[in-house]
Amino acid sequence: MAGIYIHVPFCKTRCHYCDFFKSTKVQYRNQFLGQLLKELEERSDFFSKSEKVIHSVYFGGGTPSLLAVEQLEEVLNVIRKEYSLADDTEFTIEVNPDDLDAEYLSGLRSLGFNRISLGIQSFFDEDLKKMGRRHNSIQSRNVIEQTFAAGFENVGIDLIYGLPWSDQEKFLQNLIVMNQYPLKHLSAYHLTIEPNTQFGRDKKRKKLSEIEEEQSEQLFWMLHDEAEKLGFEHYEISNFCRDGLYSRHNTSYWTGKSYLGAGPGAHSFDGIRRFWNKSDLHQYLESGYQSGVSNEILTENDRFNECLMLGLRTRKGIDLEDLKANHFGLMSQFENNIQKWTERGLLQQECGRIFGTRKGWFLIDGIIEDLFEV
Template structure:
């Protein structure tokens, strides 16, 4: 079953749409595994908000008047923004961009920020969806990850949001952490149904360079991540999600029917988007660009030099094709062979199918209604499978 936004956009004459991502580069404290761009000092938050507003005005022609249907506040920790700051940023979008209707306006939030007072304030903003960084309902995991909240606060935040009519909620969960047994992981998954969560993202714990977790493992002060444990818990995720009625519509994202994340789904569909803030990425339809990942350099460039500090890459036809193969295979809708033939020709289609046949024979891919779709068996090897199909 396809969600309406996705289905409508695939109609030949569907109106184009775009999204805006706003990066809020601040956190109260650093999580042990995180390699995103952020600062734990809030000293220059006011200056950063001013720069974000200024960049929105400076970038107003980037999307060429394509209507904005989604805004996504990511980070960092966007729930450190006040009601006034959120409204000011969104009002800047509405004044400078074509906004017919905001289908989805998401705020990433940490559970410890979602007090009843804060949630009451959010009701006076256009925010209509929360992405809550729960990560685990198990206290030991939260301590290991150095999260700023505890398990009780996670439970409370979700219920409080629902009480304030913010029921369009997604939560993040992490599996594969040392000490997380399969029984513990099943208990985390069971909380989804208990709390009536319509959407969730699940990620294996990964060890990134320049993170505290990597340092601790290198110094043998933390157990290494167990790939076999993570793979087994991913398989449990697929099994339990299906039983509970969730659709595994993207490798890391699951939702009840019709509750897919519109903003993120548009990324996978290849629609244009604008990224605002330090380290934010943008896609125009023909090129990608990314802002400098340095708060001081970003604000100086925007507020003093009056220019956006970014680098850019214009994509080749082969890069476009490979990117479509990779992103489409990550979704339950799969790689559309009719699109491949229409956009890149019958010779490319024949070559793609020649590569795919071996993977179909191995049970990694299936051919269904002129689409290549990754099987549950293949989902453990999605990146490798996409790479095998690349041109």
């Protein structure tokens, strides 16, 4: 289940909530492409023999749909040449509604992309404008229809909830609109106001504030209940799917599989070490990834904590036998620590797994932090 992640760091404009590494200097796309192809060639021996076969290739950003079809083809040609791909590899690309038309979507299809993630965020123009998005609600609806018309079946969208100026009923309308289409995946993220964003600056000036925790919890469970009524499985805190079509790429992260991240700011993991490319576009363009790549060897405590952090955010939770096999020396303390959470009805053990209850899942990040080995 190894995967490759391509970070395309360009955006035409900066959304007011986004804290991902990005640049609006789109004129450097060709130069970026040259360094990206070189990085993919030079790191072709990254994966061990046991995880040599790649099951997912994911283009994220930034805005991958700012690359032309011909540029994406160059990247995929190198990946297909240098890496061993499974016959059923999942090829995903994140796209912005205002970058797409029928010709571009047809081009993506011809390249072998079989999964599309549309950055819708909201079907309300007021929300989109306040978030600094470039598209409008009409474009959102049109591009969903065009994506299916181009022959894509595994189509998902992103939505953001917890907007300070909005309410529960308005977000429910987003789900009602979403249900008009045969979408297979939903990623729904609660707004977090990060310091180095426009929203962060607005918060500092007291022009904006996050909603109360009680309202957040109500929205979370409304989202959960309504999405499940529409046939979606809530399989991870922020992710829902129909017909068992999990994001294979993200699932590999959550289950500790190896992945290679290429591009400035991208992260990689080989099962023992974590690597990260420096979040510096100009350094990447001038000197390539090698001048900025760093790495660290994860201690047993680090690996144990990552297993908790990633596994308990999923609906299935953690297999206790697997945890014991990999971290036997830490299990006694862990079992003592989880007892208080099971007694409070926030964690549950069943069929050899530990997972959050309905009451506990919303609070899972705090529970995970308490369970960490330091």
